[in-house]
Amino acid sequence: MEVLKLLLFPTLFLATVTAEYVRPLPRKTLPILRDSFSRTHSSYPSQVHVSLAGDKHMRVTWITDDNHSPSFVEYGKASGRYDSIAEGESTSYSYLLYSSGTIHHAVIGPLEDNTEYFYRCAGKGSEFQLKTPPSEFPITFAVAGDLGQTGWTESTLAHIDQCKYDVYLLPGDLSYADYMQHLWDNFGTLVEPLASTRPWMVTEGNHEKESLLFLMDGFVSYNSRWKMPFKESGSTSNLYYSFEVAGVHVIMLGSHTDYDEYSEQYRWLKADLSKVDRTRTPWLLVLFHVPWYNSNKAHQGAGDDMKGAMEPLLYAAGVDLVIAGHVHAYERSKRVYNGGLDPCGAVHITIGDGGNREGLAHRYINPQPKWSEFREASFGHGELKIVNSTHAFWSWNRNDDDESVKADDIWITSLVSSGCVDQKRHELRSVLMTS
Numbered sequence: 138m139e140v141l142k143l144l145l146f147p148t149l150f151l152a153t154v155t156a157e158y159v160r161p162l163p164r165k166t167l168p169i170l171r172d173s174f175s176r177t178h179s180s181y182p183s184q185v186h187v188s189l190a191g192d193k194h195m196r197v198t199w200i201t202d203d204n205h206s207p208s209f210v211e212y213g214k215a216s217g218r219y220d221s222i223a224e225g226e227s228t229s230y231s232y233l234l235y236s237s238g239t240i241h242h243a244v245i246g247p248l249e250d251n252t253e254y255f256y257r258c259a260g261k262g263s264e265f266q267l268k269t270p271p272s273e274f275p276i277t278f279a280v281a282g283d284l285g286q287t288g289w290t291e292s293t294l295a296h297i298d299q300c301k302y303d304v305y306l307l308p309g310d311l312s313y314a315d316y317m318q319h320l321w322d323n324f325g326t327l328v329e330p331l332a333s334t335r336p337w338m339v340t341e342g343n344h345e346k347e348s349l350l351f352l353m354d355g356f357v358s359y360n361s362r363w364k365m366p367f368k369e370s371g372s373t374s375n376l377y378y379s380f381e382v383a384g385v386h387v388i389m390l391g392s393h394t395d396y397d398e399y400s401e402q403y404r405w406l407k408a409d410l411s412k413v414d415r416t417r418t419p420w421l422l423v424l425f426h427v428p429w430y431n432s433n434k435a436h437q438g439a440g441d442d443m444k445g446a447m448e449p450l451l452y453a454a455g456v457d458l459v460i461a462g463h464v465h466a467y468e469r470s471k472r473v474y475n476g477g478l479d480p481c482g483a484v485h486i487t488i489g490d491g492g493n494r495e496g497l498a499h500r501y502i503n504p505q506p507k508w509s510e511f512r513e514a515s516f517g518h519g520e521l522k523i524v525n526s527t528h529a530f531w532s533w534n535r536n537d538d539d540e541s542v543k544a545d546d547i548w549i550t551s552l553v554s555s556g557c558v559d560q561k562r563h564e565l566r567s568v569l570m571t572s
């Protein structure tokens with residue numbers, strides 16, 4: 138069926154139009170979810186999640202209430218038969234009167250591609266099951282930012298669970314704990330059924346910062362709980378990193394740390410882009426929290442400084458797709474650069490619509506800018522199926538009163554296949570050479 142679509146629609150984009158939709162009200166934060174088993178057994182693992190950690194490796198993260206529980210993971214390809222073991226490390230943090238449990242991280246691997254593994258943390262508690270991503274196309278990413286932990290989050294997660302994704306991409310604003318640290322634990326419990334089975338790759342939003350003047354540095358909880366492969370990708374900060382999976386190079390940037398041309402993030406981004414080999418990874422994706430192309434009145438212009446600093450780099454590198462959150466709505470652009478249409482620019486998607494307690498951003502700038510192809514203030518999630526080196530199918534699914542309804546879809550052709558990347562080779566080299 139998808140091959141047929143490719144033949145029928147060789148053009149760059151094909152979008153569907155949706156009918157008017159009555160937008161729902163926000164929902165409250167869910168009640169405390171911590172399961173009674175881990176509460177009464179302090180050494181039992183809870184809040185289990187997994188993430189990619191370099192080629193053929195994954196990081197398993199879990200939390201125990203006691204500080205004597207060991208940090209190891211047993212794993213294997215058959216239930217209850219663990220023929221491998223990985224030793225990890227643990228950390229904890231204090232936040233005013235709150236003391237976290239012990240946060241364990243263990244990297245397992247080398248793992249076979251596209252394979253189910255069974256694992257158990259610290260020799261106790263439930264057995265979990267994960268699937269590693271494929272090494273070749275096709276690969277499917279699930280996408281939703283600004284997740285939170287409301288009734289809307291719960292149904293959005295159920296929709297994501299149905300979509301048979303390989304990797305989840307979250308462009309910032311995870312728990313909406315907002316200084317109330319027990320809500321990070323609540324969030325960890327809420328997402329465990331999904332996040333323990335597929336890698337969740339996240340970057341930080343403003344709600345992760347939680348800094349307090351003279352008392353608390355920023356991102357203490359986020360960095361402790363959601364450790365991403367920054368060391369594996371040559372970064373010195375958990376706030377920006379990259380990874381490669383099945384022919385896709387994914388760069389996770391930080392909207393809430395320095396990004397100007399003198400910053401460490403900028404230096405790292407240039408180094409990372411210089412290593413991208415488009416014959417090995419023809420698709421190049423970038424995620425960060427605050428959108429650069431946004432026609433919603435919410436957070437209007439908030440991404441302009443970062444855009445001014447970094448968009449020339451991304452353009453010169455031929456980035457195919459940029460995904461952001463922050464604005465609680467959905468918007469998809471045409472290919473753009475420097476504020477205007479450009480066939481060699483990126484498609485920008487804003488998808489801060491996971492379902493957080495703050496509700497939706499309803500008000501838009503009118504008329505709709507030329508670069509804006511589709512926009513709607515609804516909760517929902519995205520699915521990006523990269524079919525091969527030249528074509529990907531993007532769809533956005535509205536959370537329609539708890540039903541998942543496809544409201545926008547489009548075929549996207551890669552910049553490699555359109556010749557843009559070849560054209561830009563000299564441009565990229567000169568941009569990377571300049572400081």
Ligand SMILES: [Fe+2]
Pocket residue numbers: 283309310342343344426462463464
């Ligand atoms: Fe945000």
